[in-house]
Amino acid sequence: GAVVSQHPSRVICKSGTSVKIECRSLDFQATTMFWYRQFPKQSLMLMATSNEGSKATYEQGVEKDKFLINHASLTLSTLTVTSAHPEDSSFYICSARSAGQGGNTEAFFGQGTRLTVV
């Protein structure tokens, strides 16, 4: 099956600094990538959808200047949390989809990144 690798799995940063999370599709080309945020014991909240080579589409209430998404290639998307604050601490998960892998019916998920801002 298709593999999506997310890095780092855990990161601790100081308040005010920026953190970059990478999401890579290892064995397929990801035309679309999704970024989710998951609060403890809760479901996944879609933050944004990005298509390769174009600007990300952010969900309502998600600050695009704070959560910068770049999808510069068909195998890599990055989420940068800028000027992080403790309330940004959360579990972030990416998923990737391509027309070739599973058609347009399925997205494949990364392992997630646990961000802790101190």
Add this chain to the structure above:
Amino acid sequence: AQSVTQLDSQVPVFEEAPVELRCNYSSSVSVYLFWYVQYPNQGLQLLLKYLSGSTLVKGINGFEAEFNKSQTSFHLRKPSVHISDTAEYFCAVSESGGSYIPTFGRGTSLIVHP
């Protein structure tokens, strides 16, 4: 727009007992349905999916689910659970033929006791 309801936030069960995790959805159009499993501090792994055809879908790890259009349900079942099945389970729905952006339920925590 579609929505997913997982009525049970937590389901405790003894090892080797059967289990059913409930999922109901709402949508004005045809849908695809999915069940994912999430182990602690990990991403989501697809258990099974319904796209079309047979309403009984078999997935990995001995799980199966049945699509019931009249009841708008897609309940997940396993005849005999193991300790290793302890995890969070998410039901998701997306519009068939749409842009495929899944909507997730809030999750059900399956706790298997020895």
